[in-house]
Amino acid sequence: MSRSSGGGEGDGGRAERASALVTDPFDAHPGLAPLRTAARAGDWAATQDFFAGLDSVDKTSVAVGAFGGIAGTETYLEKAVAALPGDPLARTLLAERYIRIGWEIRSGARAEHVSRDQFDRFHSWLRKAEQLLIEVCAEQPAYAPAWTSRITLARGLQLGQSEARRRYDRLSAHHPHHFSAQTQLLQQVCPKWGGxxxxxxxxxxxxxxxxxxxxxxxxxxxxxxxxxxxxxxxxxxxxxxxxxxxxxxxxxxxxxxxxxxxxxxxxxxxxxxxxxxxxxxxxxxxxxxxxxxxxxxxxxxxxxxxxxxxxxxxxxxxxxxxxxxx
Missing domain, CATH: 1.25.40 (Serine Threonine Protein Phosphatase 5, Tetratricopeptide repeat)
Known part of the structure; x- marks a missing residue:
């Protein structure tokens, strides 16, 4: 949903103004750039090295979220998961990518403007992600990126307020001020999602x-x-x-x-x-x-x-x- 807040401009004016802003997180944060390079090359070893070099849980969750927006990465992630079935990072990145694919199908429209077919395909992708993350969270209960994605999944799969809060509480027991998770739960507790x-x-x-x-x-x-x-x-x-x-x-x-x-x-x-x-x-x-x-x-x-x-x-x-x- 969007709200206009003023008069429009011609396409040329908008293009000129847009070019003056840096909005891509990989460009805005130079420290993230190597991850984009690794993702575009389908280089799992470089992807692992990037995450191994991060010094905070916050950075890891931001990087997982940014990675999820890179189209086509599911192909090499699926290979990584198959080769390393016990790796929490590979499964979490793949799950986050599945979530993004599903949400792109659903779109950001209100529920009444989303077709039954869109919902079916949306939920199918989210269920695939949920299955991956259930395993990760069972094996690694303090792994913040997986719990953060599961809070998003609770919203998308319409699991309700209590389940979303349960997932947040499980994460916050280990990471009490984890902003990426907090902003996801905030969406859940707004009226548009039943709050x-x-x-x-x-x-x-x-x-x-x-x-x-x-x-x-x-x-x-x-x-x-x-x-x-x-x-x-x-x-x-x-x-x-x-x-x-x-x-x-x-x-x-x-x-x-x-x-x-x-x-x-x-x-x-x-x-x-x-x-x-x-x-x-x-x-x-x-x-x-x-x-x-x-x-x-x-x-x-x-x-x-x-x-x-x-x-x-x-x-x-x-x-x-x-x-x-x-």
């Missing part, structure tokens, strides 16, 4: 309050407000994001996360600043948004911005207005 706004905002606030200052968890607060905005009618949505309570909520969340002195620019930082830049821009709080646009420079993440039609041109327009306040 409620009380649950969504509550979970975001719970994560932000319990995490150390300078963590990524505050980003969830902005994500929850953007999700809420998306569900409201135009005038109500505008009033919601312009409201002082939301503005103050966003300011506090930004200060304890991406704007905190303890925050470190790992592979979530572009998503974090992009999300706050959008939330503040939607509320007309341009001076607040400016700090995040300034931090981003030419970088941008589509994570939440994709909800806007022609999001890259909208990003550029909002950025220009915000930076003019500095």
């Amino acid at each position: 409620s706004w009380e649950a969504a905002h509550g979970f975001a606030q719970e994560c932000a309050a319990s995490a150390p200052d300078g963590s990524h968890a505050g980003i969830l607060v902005a994500e929850a407000h953007i999700e809420h905005w998306l569900e409201l009618e135009d005038s109500e949505a505008t009033a919601y994001m312009h409201g002082v309570p939301v503005r103050d909520d966003l300011r506090h969340a930004a200060l304890v996360s991406v704007l905190h002195s303890a925050y470190r620019q790992d592979w979530h930082w572009i998503t974090g600043h992009s999300t706050f830049a959008l939330a503040f821009s939607l509320g007309g709080h341009l001076e607040d948004a400016a700090r995040h646009f300034a931090a981003l420079g030419s970088m941008a993440s589509e994570s939440s911005w994709q909800y806007l039609g022609n999001w890259q041109s909208r990003f550029m327009k909002f950025r220009k207005a915000a930076l003019a306040t500095l």
